[in-house]
Amino acid sequence: MPAADDTAPSSPAAVVIRLVEEVLVGGDLKALDQLYTPSLTAVARRWIAPFRASFPNMSMEIVQLVHEGDTVAARFRCSGTHLGDWHGNAPTGRRFENIDEVYFFTFRDGVIANAWGIEDTLERFHQLGLSS
Template identity: 55%
Template sequence: MTTGDPDPTQAVKRLIDEVMNQGNLDVLDDLYVPRLAAVARRWVEPFLNSFSDIRMRIVELVVEDETVVGRFSCSGTHTGTWLGHAPTGRRFTNVAEVYFFDVVDGRITRVWGLEDTADRLRQLGLSPAGD
């Protein structure tokens, strides 16, 4: 990051605060390059609809050049259909997530991540597919 370049962590912080925690999907168009904004919406919107009170906490952000690596902790209550599972009303807490974001000129250009879906399913009393 050179002087005058936007801080790449700001896009990630806004994603967590404004989109995931506040549910403001319109912010996606500002945070992602156009070709990815619709893709992000197709993933984020159903997730937010499945867990009405999502809270994501930033555990750690590490920056190298244009890449931001984020470690997050996610909690929420299962109030809508998720991965084909009807709402349980159960809550999951502190599910670990790690994402890599490429951020160019303040906008996310690429995302790759891992979530502990097995822990989320376990906490909700659901079995992973095939169990």
């Protein structure tokens, strides 16, 4: 977890924590307007809303946050139950557990201006029984 001074309400690390707790886990998509630049908010919503609809009970553990300059690198573990269509697959009712994700968030004026990440989607498909 980040150092105590790195979780001040306006720090980049605190913004990533809010993203996880309020939006990804909590489902408050309106909070995106406070966390992203206006041009990136719509992009984030187009990715997050369908994922939350597919896995409405998702949980995400913050494994590590590293804040340097205007960038936060974050490692997460994500779990959830497949209860809605996802990538053209009907709900299976199956659960995926502890899928690794790593993201880099770049900040401008205290909000996320760019995000890039990788997720172990193949393992997610495997755990849901959607791949051989």
